[in-house]
Amino acid sequence: MNAPTHTPAPAKLRYVDRDTLFEVERFLIREARMLDEERFREWWQTQLAEDVHYVLPVREIRLRADQKPIGSNPGAFVFNDNYMMLDMRIRRLETGLVWMEDPRNYIRRFISNVDAAWADVDGEVDAWSNFIVYRNRRQRDETVVWGTKQCRLRKVDGEWKLTRRTILVDQRVVLDKNLYFFL
């Protein structure tokens, strides 16, 4: 499966109207709360389109002159998941046998800088946002992950669904033991 690369917004964008922006923002914020509350199955059922493509490319450190786009290397993803793979990750969490999550982790997701524009496909929008994810576990294990994501949302029967998400974490070396949480 080839991952889409994270493209900077083209100069001329058709920004969405205020009501749509509000809906998009609510979508992202509600989704973050759902995940903070470990409602993973609900997230999978209600927020994702079945053709969802969920990608987190490795961010290599390169000289400016080296212009290969991020994610253009076929071997370099932390996530490159479809609907079925996300389901499998959630099924693992549902077994009750994930010792690392017991006692539970506390994860708090913050979403900001939300913006959205109509995509070139009818009824779809591109949404940009930044995030901070704080994880606290055991006695004093703390990590923070920062980044940005570009999402493609589609309205299906009056509800927005995520069809594509490209996540960029602003760390070459992920400063956490893993990234087994959804962003």
Added chain:
Amino acid sequence: MKDVSKLILEDGAVQNRSIYWDQDIYEQELEHIFARAWLFLAHESQLPNTGDFLTTRMGEDNVIVARQADGSIKAFINSCPHRGNVVCHADSGNAKAFTCAYHGWAFGLGGELVTVPLEHDAYYNAIERPRYAMHPVAKVESYKGLVFGTFDAGAPSLRDYLGDMAWYMDTFLDVPGGIELLGPPMKSILNCNWKVPTENFIADGYHVGWAHAAALKAIESPLSPLVGNQAYDVNTGLQVTTRGGHGFGVIWDAAAAIHPVGEAYAQWLAQRTPIMRERLGDWRAKFYNGHWDASIFPNCSFLYGTNTWKLWQPMGPHHIEVWTWTLVEKDMPDELKQMMVATNMMTFGTAGMLETDDGENMEQCTGSNRGWVTRRGKLFSGMGQVREGHHPELPGIVAKGIVCETSNRGFYRRWAQLMSGKSWDELAREPGNAADKREVA
């Protein structure tokens, strides 16, 4: 220097816990292990053209690895011989020269000093350029595409260093077309000692059913019956340790076992097996279809089958960086390669379903030794010690079944040997261990 005979006891089966925590032992490891052993640098496929380079580490020394104009590969320490600045900050790329950002000294692809600003006006042309080349890695050699380096000019050749492990690794290195590593590597951190993941990959078939119970259930793999360590059949595989501290465990017919969608890979293996049998014989055709967990001493591990390739880069006694590539056969169709990448990412990547289970255990196994009293205690890897020995057809010391700690003991015997400070010649003359005299039961 620490007396290592008190740290590793009972033929490798007992370890003093201080080796996972104490700073002075770690310093001794940097000197006697990381500055002497052959360490994995790259796969040749990552540096196809003249000027292609990547940066890595050997122990805690930063290193540049670069493809030369004559096609060879050289490596040197990434620190300027003028005032010590780091010269190259990129992970990889292509360069004609490496220019230091501090005063502008420039170095060629082989680390030689080629430009000195104001050489005439300020140095009065009195600088002896050859004296100020970047510090070279003493030897860089490649074994079937895998490039290793050592800082020790007196080290045995890479082929000798790998010893019998190379015979086993030919199973997947000698495929038509060879292999490649797909990257750039994922990198993450773990608060653990570097030996803990090495021993996990070299020998720990015991944890699979327990630590990975959740993942094995979710993947619904042929390994799922292992869940909960309910049952175990010793005839499903072998564990091997080879002189030099390398080792692995293999589960027969399980190469594609933890691929969420494994059919395409299973077909590939079926189609290539006759070629491999022809090239390498029956045993290694069998290994070709097995799933391996393995480590190359000291800090490089891989899983053949799931095709993850790992470096555990030491960052102090209690910290490592985990670097992960995907290993594929070059001749695989692109689609299959992408599937291998996807599987590696899903299982042993930074967000991998099994990697996540392991990281936790590795951190806690290290962190518990913070306690002064705890640290004086010992740990035990004596599983299967009485049943290992020589095999009539396979090199190394062999034990039946992968739930066994034979390779762990081999690893710690080697660790103790190198840490004793003996020369390579002395090490080559070291007597074998008790298992050398037994036949595998």
